[in-house]
Amino acid sequence: MELTIYTDGASRNNPGEAGAGVHVVKDGKPEEGLARYLGTTTNNIAEYTAAIMGLEHVLRLGATSVKLFADSELLVKQINGQYKVKNEGLKPLHAKVKELMARIGKVEVRYIPRAQNKEADALANKAIDEKIQ
Numbered sequence: 001m002e003l004t005i006y007t008d009g010a011s012r013n014n015p016g017e018a019g020a021g022v023h024v025v026k027d028g029k030p031e032e033g034l035a036r037y038l039g040t041t042t043n044n045i046a047e048y049t050a051a052i053m054g055l056e057h058v059l060r061l062g063a064t065s066v067k068l069f070a071d072s073e074l075l076v077k078q079i080n081g082q083y084k085v086k087n088e089g090l091k092p093l094h095a096k097v098k099e100l101m102a103r104i105g106k107v108e109v110r111y112i113p114r115a116q117n118k119e120a121d122a123l124a125n126k127a128i129d130e131k132i133q
Contacts, residue, residue, distance in 0.1 A: 002065040003031070005054035006112075008120035009038075009046025009072070010128060016040060019132075020050035021123025022057065033119065035127035047072040048093035050124065051079075055100035055107070065106040069117065076111040 004025040011018040018041045022034040034053055038046055051070060058066050070076055077083040078094055079101075085094045101107040114121065126132065 001026075001061070001063050002067075003058045003061065003063045004067040004069070005058060006069045006117050006120040007047070007050035007054045008070065008117055008124045009043060009048070009050045010121065010124035011041060011043040011046050012128065015042045017128050018043070018046040019124040019127030020046055020053055021120040021125070021127060022050055022054040023119035023123060024054070024057065030119070033123045035123040035130075035132045037127045037131045037133060042089070044072070044074060044087070044090060045093065046124070047075045048090060048097065050120070051075060051097050052093065052100065055097065055104065059100060059104055063104055066104055066108070068107060068109045069112045070109070071112055071114040071117040071121070073111050076109055079109045 006023040008021045018038040020036045024031040078085050
């Protein structure tokens with residue numbers, strides 16, 4: 001089963017109140033949205049948390065092929081090996097993403113502009129506004 005996920009993390013003041021959002025698409029149709037309040041953290045940690053949430057979710061759904069789209073150039077380039085992960089706080093999150101990707105099998109991670117990631121962005125901000133656990 002192939003699924004597409006759009007992920008986004010939001011942090012107000014960086015670090016600040018943060019949320020993660022995931023928009024899941026199956027066969028070109030919106031499937032569901034996930035939102036989680038993260039407390040106080042950085043934007044990069046929120047971005048990684050959103051990616052982990054999305055990958056864990058599609059793994060539970062039985063996905064064997066996933067396209068992950070994110071508007072964080074840092075996240076995408078670190079996952080794809082173009083940038084090294086230097087921040088100690090991101091290293092365990094990066095390792096978790098890679099482990100989840102290996103369990104799924106085929107995962108393509110691509111950068112998209114923020115304007116193309118509105119659903120995930122709205123979910124991340126909703127999580128902060130409503131403190132959704």
